[in-house]
Amino acid sequence: MSRMAFLRAPALPITRMSWPVRRWMPLVLPFALPAALLAWELIVRAARVPVYLVPPPSKILSVLWVERGLYLRAAAVTMGEAIAGLAIGMGVALGLAVAATFYPPLERAVMPLVLLLKAIPLVAIAPILTLWFGFGPIPKVLMTALLTFYPALVSWMTGLRAVDPAALELMRAWDASDWEIFRYLRWPSAWPYTFAALKTTIPLALIGAVVAEWTGASDGLGRVMWLAQTNLDMPRLFAAALLLAAISLAGYALASWRERHSAWWRS
Numbered sequence: 001m002s003r004m005a006f007l008r009a010p011a012l013p014i015t016r017m018s019w020p021v022r023r024w025m026p027l028v029l030p031f032a033l034p035a036a037l038l039a040w041e042l043i044v045r046a047a048r049v050p051v052y053l054v055p056p057p058s059k060i061l062s063v064l065w066v067e068r069g070l071y072l073r074a075a076a077v078t079m080g081e082a083i084a085g086l087a088i089g090m091g092v093a094l095g096l097a098v099a100a101t102f103y104p105p106l107e108r109a110v111m112p113l114v115l116l117l118k119a120i121p122l123v124a125i126a127p128i129l130t131l132w133f134g135f136g137p138i139p140k141v142l143m144t145a146l147l148t149f150y151p152a153l154v155s156w157m158t159g160l161r162a163v164d165p166a167a168l169e170l171m172r173a174w175d176a177s178d179w180e181i182f183r184y185l186r187w188p189s190a191w192p193y194t195f196a197a198l199k200t201t202i203p204l205a206l207i208g209a210v211v212a213e214w215t216g217a218s219d220g221l222g223r224v225m226w227l228a229q230t231n232l233d234m235p236r237l238f239a240a241a242l243l244l245a246a247i248s249l250a251g252y253a254l255a256s257w258r259e260r261h262s263a264w265w266r267s
Contacts, residue, residue, distance in 0.1 A: 055235040064239040070224070071243055077220040078213065079247060081137050082205040085144020090201065092145070093152035101160045101186060102178060118150045122211050130216040140212040140220070147208035148201040155197035159190030195259035202251035206244060 037057045043049075044056045051059065064071060100107040125146065129139035163185050171181050213222025221240045228237035 052232045052234050055238055059235045060238045060242060063235045064243065067236070067239075071221075071239065074219060074221045074224050074240070075243055075247060077137075078206065078209050078222065078244075081140040081209040081212075081220070082144050084137075085141040085208060086148050086201060086205040088141065089145035089148035089205075090152045090197065093149050093197075094156055097153055097156035097160055097190075098182075100157060101182065107157070114150060114153065117146065122147065122208070126212050126215040129212065135216045135218055140209050140217065143212035144205045144208035147204045151200045151204065152197040155193045155200070156190055159193030160186045162193070163189045191262075192259075195255055195262075198255040199252055199259075202255060203248045206248050206251075210244065 041056045041058060044054055096106075096110065100110070122143070126139070126143055129142055133139045133142070160182075167185055168181070171185060176184075209220065210222035210225065213220040214226050217223045221244055225237050225240045228234070228240065
């Protein structure tokens, strides 16, 4: 067989082997998490691991159910702080990205400050914000906004510039204004990046709120986790972490669902 004929040959074995995987994958995935929890339970009990090191999932779920009122209230506080900070961070990022699109020198002036702020560790910023603004929700919201600002800014600046060069030249040939180019070309091009930014920043927003609560708060999942850690109450700590992960997954799934139902740019 010649080299060109070999390159043109279809990969039939790979297609035939991948069909059973695609067929059974939807049936296997729902059992992946229960199987992992069952394996965790069996390993911890068989090895007789102390509860203050690694609690079994049954103990974690029991604590989460018995104290569901406490966890629901703490989750509501953390989610409120995360949503407020996420809205502020993404709003400021969008305004700066749009301004840099109309006035490109602004990016060269602002990005060094943004990168400098991004390079500062969270553990250094959180105590300062708590010292300045107290133990209320303001430092948590600001921490969340700082943490979500940079990924959203990069996503939107990339999206606003990811335009079809031919379409851009055509609009300029039609003597379109900068606003018309932004409205009919740049903004539709950046719309998919909005959901990419959301799926990235939703977990970061929760992390920022929890880190800020850890340094000083009267309520929230971070406060629950801090109290559990200081008392070596690992079931309560793992329960808060499990609830935080569930909220993050729910936010990611909501953003993905909204993206699929708003994919008008693919048509």
